[in-house]
Amino acid sequence: MGNDLKASVLHLYKEHYLCNKKWCSYKRNPDKYRTTVSLTSLSLRQKLAEIVGEYTSGDNIEKIAPCASTKEVECFHSMLANKAPKAKHLCSSTSLECRVDCTVAQKNISYGYISQVYEECGISPGKINEKLSEKLAVKRKLKMITRIQQKINGENYVENRL
Numbered sequence: 357m358g359n360d361l362k363a364s365v366l367h368l369y370k371e372h373y374l375c376n377k378k379w380c381s382y383k384r385n386p387d388k389y390r391t392t393v394s395l396t397s398l399s400l401r402q403k404l405a406e407i408v409g410e411y412t413s414g415d416n417i418e419k420i421a422p423c424a425s426t427k428e429v430e431c432f433h434s435m436l437a438n439k440a441p442k443a444k445h446l447c448s449s450t451s452l453e454c455r456v457d458c459t460v461a462q463k464n465i466s467y468g469y470i471s472q473v474y475e476e477c478g479i480s481p482g483k484i485n486e487k488l489s490e491k492l493a494v495k496r497k498l499k500m501i502t503r504i505q506q507k508i509n510g511e512n513y514v515e516n517r518l
């Protein structure tokens with residue numbers, strides 16, 4: 357995955373020697389390849405290489421995609437899509453940053469993050485809020501246990517929506 361990330365920068369500059377056939381249509385068929393994005397700025401290229409280099413260096417690549425799986429990232433995107441739906445134009449709104457922050461908090465510390473924010477602000481989280489957070493956290497854990505049990509049994513996970 358690290359090589360693919362590095363190759364993606366070069367790909368944008370029409371250099372395909374590191375590209376993978378899985379995602380580079382030039383590698384699959386150079387005669388029919390039509391570039392969609394072609395960059396020429398060398399300063400941008402250097403900056404992009406630096407940014408990608410940060411993600412691919414050391415064990416950072418393992419953090420991005422543990423065991424070369426993007427499940428965690430896809431899970432985060434799904435959670436973010438619930439808080440900031442694509443159908444609504446939120447990128448110019450200041451609420452987007454808050455929505456992303458809430459998603460990160462939910463991913464890292466589960467639903468109890470709302471109570472923690474209240475407590476940090478010196479406000480009582482409220483009994484209803486705490487009960488709801490606990491209920492959602494339990495539901496999340498049960499879902500995970502069900503998934504693991506189904507995986508162990510070789511079954512495909514089927515989400516039960518109420």
Ligand SMILES: [Zn+2]
Nearest residue numbers: 367372375380
């Ligand atoms: Zn390519």
